[in-house]
Amino acid sequence: MSNRARYALMALVIAVVIGAFYFPRLWRRVHELGKPVQTEEQARREIVQPPISTPTDVKVKARMYWAAPGNTGVLAPEDVDLALSADPVQRSRQLVDALILSPPSPEQRTLPADTTLLDFYLLPDGTAIADFADTLATGTPSGILSEQLAIDSITKTLAASVPQVRRLKILLHGQEADTLAGHLDLTGFFPVNTAAVPATLPSANSAPPTATAPVGKPGN
């Protein structure tokens, strides 16, 4: 074997060894690039909002409201097995999280995938305050129909499983917003269970919002 052939063979062996070492890493990187990019809000939710679990959780069939299949612009009820807390605040959080995380199909989604329920309060008079991340506004498709579906999916789902909630106020990052995505008025309260009996003893988690989460009067 000539020297030239020997060098060529050695170079080939070295290339194969390097390739064997590098190829799996390259493959992994290509595979990761194909995955959807995790948004800041999703990463945040994984860190600060692990799935809500309470000692009083009981698995029940919860009636959830997502968009009906076929982009028809109406909501359809769906009974889903969910572990729900006895505490109305935690129960509401679990339901809203399920609305965000578990639609039956992407086309039935009513709330943006990357939005987060930052806080939820329930006042003794049955007024609930849901404070969402800004992504609720930026991720909801603009339009009367889509914005109404988003709100109605929350209010109908809460109405079905949390009888203590009489009406709902929606905040965006602790602030009152004029509209959800340019159309639906967020300055007022949305009726949930109009016949709800006000709670007598709010739970420890039912503290009213502080100055960081103002509940503004309707109007601007």
Next chain:
Amino acid sequence: MPTQQPPPTQQQGQPPTTGQQIPLLPTPPAVQQPARPTLNVVVLDPAHGGPDPGARGSSGMNESEIVMDFARSIRAALESEGFRVVQTRSGNDDPSFDDRSAVANAQRGAVFITLHASSTGTAGQVRVYSDLLTGAGGSAAPGGPGFPARNGLLPWDRAQESYLGASRRLAEITQAWVGQKIPGSPSAPLSAPIRQLRTVAAPAIAIEISNVSVNNRDQLIKLAPGLADAVAQATAAFRPIYEGAARF
């Protein structure tokens, strides 16, 4: 406080003369009846504009542009029915909600129609909405009369409240006409808390066209003549209701 009027005037102690008419009750002072309102103005509001494109379709269509095209058709149809049309915007600007309401509230004898195009919903469908007030009372206001208050003033933030009944009627008539002209559209109108309508002191509706996600702009534009005709016919049909109303 109104002062109590004296009893019927006649000379004390003297019987009335035969044939003389004696008023048994004091004649009320003449009250000038307010002139019945005449519906002759339509305020057309092409939504969004300027830096706010509204709903955006995957093909690059914008709500703010498409509603301007519809506004042109609707304006022509309304003018042919004898209405004066005032637009809240004619170019690519973006007046605030309150500025748009101010245009409507400065008119006398007007209805307000805000035009929208959604990014979702069955393509080719047109929905008509009236407002659903969600105020501090905790439930949607029933609407109907009750405003203005005794001082005759309307709170700006709830200006639509006293017109909800009339708005719903206008929405019903318009949706019925839309259903005839654009098959596949719902037959009954919807109610939603729509920010733009809340501050309008006139019968007011929102019309939303589905949707800007269609591949071809012509799929939407072909709806314009039918929608324009429906709006013109409905507004004309609403005129006697408006003018027959006791008060707006």
